[in-house]
Each structure stands twice: as structure tokens, then as C-alpha cells.
Amino acid sequence: MSKSTSNTTGLHADSLLAHAGGGFDPTTGAVVPPIQTATTFVRDEDYELVNPGYIYSRDSNALYQKTERLIAALEEGEDSRLFSSGMAAVAAVARSVRPGGTLLAQSGIYWGTTLFLRKHCARNNIALVEADASDLDAFHDEMSVTRPDLVWLEVPSNPFLKIADIQKISELCRQSGARLAVDATAATPLILKPLALGADLVMHSATKALNGHSDLLGGVVTTADASTDTWTFICEERQNAGAVLGSFETWLLLRGLRTLSLRVERMNKNAMALAEYLEAHSKIDAVLYPGLASHAQHELAKAQMTGGFGSLMSVLVKGGKADALKVAGALDVFQRATSLGGTESLVEHRFTIEGEGSGIPENLLRLSLGIEHCGDLIADFDQALAAI
Numbered sequence: 447m448s449k450s451t452s453n454t455t456g457l458h459a460d461s462l463l464a465h466a467g468g469g470f471d472p473t474t475g476a477v478v479p480p481i482q483t484a485t486t487f488v489r490d491e492d493y494e495l496v497n498p499g500y501i502y503s504r505d506s507n508a509l510y511q512k513t514e515r516l517i518a519a520l521e522e523g524e525d526s527r528l529f530s531s532g533m534a535a536v537a538a539v540a541r542s543v544r545p546g547g548t549l550l551a552q553s554g555i556y557w558g559t560t561l562f563l564r565k566h567c568a569r570n571n572i573a574l575v576e577a578d579a580s581d582l583d584a585f586h587d588e589m590s591v592t593r594p595d596l597v598w599l600e601v602p603s604n605p606f607l608k609i610a611d612i613q614k615i616s617e618l619c620r621q622s623g624a625r626l627a628v629d630a631t632a633a634t635p636l637i638l639k640p641l642a643l644g645a646d647l648v649m650h651s652a653t654k655a656l657n658g659h660s661d662l663l664g665g666v667v668t669t670a671d672a673s674t675d676t677w678t679f680i681c682e683e684r685q686n687a688g689a690v691l692g693s694f695e696t697w698l699l700l701r702g703l704r705t706l707s708l709r710v711e712r713m714n715k716n717a718m719a720l721a722e723y724l725e726a727h728s729k730i731d732a733v734l735y736p737g738l739a740s741h742a743q744h745e746l747a748k749a750q751m752t753g754g755f756g757s758l759m760s761v762l763v764k765g766g767k768a769d770a771l772k773v774a775g776a777l778d779v780f781q782r783a784t785s786l787g788g789t790e791s792l793v794e795h796r797f798t799i800e801g802e803g804s805g806i807p808e809n810l811l812r813l814s815l816g817i818e819h820c821g822d823l824i825a826d827f828d829q830a831l832a833a834i
């Protein structure tokens with residue numbers, strides 16, 4: 447039995463992250479954990495597992511567990527499970543609603559989630575209701591009528607950056623016996639902790655800022671209470687349906703997490719500075735960013751989020767689709783690509799992706815702020831907006 451590899455209790459999240467959750471490899475003393483490539487684990491002559499708990503990698507391995515413990519600590523939750531993508535994590539949570547049940551989802555959220563929920567619910571006799579969760583009174587009325595089994599929020603929402611009141615909605619859920627799951631991908635656990643605000647589950651696309659380097663797909667779900675039937679279902683779902691993250695991806699994710707707090711700090715700063723610059727620009731109609739006083743839920747965002755407002759924003763370019771595309775086309779530092787949360791800043795014309803009937807304004811550009819020098823990002827928009 448090796449000595450304890452380190453004591454991380456009581457450490458600030460920044461320190462936990464810098465040490466990738468703490469501890470060294472007990473066999474070699476290495477400060478970086480090895481990639482756990484084995485898919486299967488041996489038994490002794492009496493057919494007892496040599497290392498109880500490890501049987502087969504679809505169930506678990508030491509590297510998943512180390513990463514899951516770190517994320518659970520960041521979320522102030524009891525347990526986490528990694529998935530092979532953000533959508534695999536969304537699907538596992540959604541499947542916890544049984545046929546005949548009801549799912550109430552926030553409207554105007556990540557298109558992939560909406561699309562999955564619509565198809566999944568239609569095929570499985572689950573009633574899906576979509577409602578604007580940023581209007582608390584209307585959402586309350588919707589809950590009273592629909593009496594959902596599960597409420598799904600996305601805070602801040604992508605790409606409208608709406609802020610739902612997690613604490614108030616969690617109270618409504620508790621009163622009506624619904625479970626509350628929050629996708630907090632656009633915030634990161636460093637600036638938004640849905641479980642501390644009363645949510646039952648929090649989910650992240652680890653593809654985004656958690657990993658932060660645009661080089662893996664991953665997802666994670668964390669629970670406030672590991673003894674619930676819902677959590678048992680989600681764990682079984684990962685194990686039996688097999689949407690596990692690969693070991694190399696898990697290792698990359700753990701490496702990315704080491705710098706999460708530094709990246710989030712810089713990305714928040716860049717986002718705030720660019721939002722203020724764009725809001726004052728004569729060729730911009732509106733900036734959707736919860737850090738701005740002009741944002742409809744700015745006060746709520748200030749109360750719910752700590753240390754920043756995230757790195758995602760949307761801007762409405764004066765004019766129409768052609769003007770927005772012209773600005774996107776003229777940007778040099780921002781890369782024209784989907785996704786968010788990477789070290790490089792990205793710009794996306796969401797209407798091109800989601801199309802007619804999606805409700806996305808044709809002049810909307812969604813921006814993900816990276817860790818570049820802020821002056822370069824502002825100068826890039828300055829020259830691109832001069833093109834229209």
C-alpha cells in the first residue's frame with residue numbers, strides 16, 4: 447500500500463486545478479498520471495480482482511475517476527461521470543425521463559440539445575415542452591400546467607445568453623417533485639455552480655472550456671446527491687450504453703483542466719472588454735452579454751455568477767445577413783468556426799447553421815473569446831466593422 451499521495455482537502459479550486467486534482471502516481475512517483483490504456487484488469491488465482499473496483503474500462507478506470515473527482519470538487523457535487531461528448535451526457539440525463547413522462551426544457555438553447563430532445567421525446571412517448579426560462583413568472587405557470595419530471599436549463603443560454611434564475615427554479619422544482627438539470631457549459635464551474643443554487647444535476651460539454659484546446663470531444667454530468675435513483679440510472683446508462691470517454695481524451699482533459707482558472711480569467715476579461723467596445727460601436731445594434739449593465743438579467747447574472755460572466759457573447763450587426771457575413775469574413779484574428787471555450791477566438795454566423803424557422807436573427811454573430819491579447823481582438827473587429 448502506497449503512502450497518501452497528497453492532501454488536497456481545503457485547497458482553493460485554482461490550486462486543485464493546477465495539480466490536476468492532486469496526488470502523484472503511487473508506483474513511479476510521477477507528478478503527471480499515466481494514460482490508462484488497459485481495457486481489462488486481471489484476477490488472481492482465487493479469481494479475486496487484483497485491484498478491486500477495476501474490471502473493464504467501460505465501467506471505470508483510475509484516470510476517469512481522478513478526473514471525475516476533480517470535476518465533482520469544482521462543482522461542489524458528490525459524484526461525476528465523464529461521457530464521450532457533451533451530447534452523450536445530455537442524452538444520458540434526458541433518458542432518465544421514462545416513456546409517458548414530461549420534460550420541460552428552456553427554449554432557445556444550444557440547437558443540438560433542442561434537436562436531440564425533440565427527436566428523443568417524440569420517439570419515446572415523452573411530452574416535451576419548451577419555454578423561456580428567463581421569464582420566471584411564465585416559467586412558473588408552465589411548470590404548474592405541465593408538471594414535468596425533469597426541467598432542463600442552459601445558463602447562460604447559447605446563443606442568446608439568457609440567464610435563468612437557478613435558485614428560484616430549483617425551489618419550484620422541489621415543490622412540484624421535478625428534477626432540475628443545468629447545462630452550464632458557457633459559464634464553466636469556476637463562475638457558475640448550479641448545484642450550490644439547488645440544481646440536482648449539472649452538465650458540461652467538456653469539449654469547450656474545461657478542456658479548452660479544441661482538440662477533444664467530451665462531456666460530464668455531476669450530481670448533488672449520489673444516492674438518488676436518477677444518479678444510479680445515469681451511471682448505469684454510461685456503463686451499459688458505453689458512451690465513455692477514451693483514456694487519451696481523459697488524459698488530455700485532465701491536462702487542459704490544469705490551466706482552467708488562468709484561461710477563464712483571461713477569457714472573461716477579453717469578453718468584457720470586447721463587449722464594452724462593441725456596445726459603443728455605431729455599426730452594432732446590440733451586444734448580448736450578461737456582464738453588460740444593458741443585459742436584461744444583468745443583476746441576476748451578478749448574483750449567480752462569481753468572478754466573471756463567461757467568454758460567450760452574441761452581437762447583432764447593424765443591417766442584415768449580408769452585413770453580418772461581411773464582418774465575419776473580414777475578421778482575421780477570430781477564426782470562422784463553430785464551438786466555444788478554446789484558447790483561440792471564434793466567430794460563427796448561427797443563422798447559416800440553424801436556418802429559417804430557428805428564430806436566430808440573420809444579423810447575429812456568436813463570438814467565443816479566447817486568450818489572445820485583448821488589443822488584437824478589438825483591433826480585429828475595428829477593421830472588420832469598417833468593411834460595412
Ligand code: PLP
Nearest residue numbers: 531532533556604631651653664
Ligand atoms: N451544450 C452546449 C451549451 C453546447 O454549446 C454544446 C456544443 O456546442 C453541447 C452542449 C454539446 O457538446 P458536444 O459538442 O461536446 O457534444
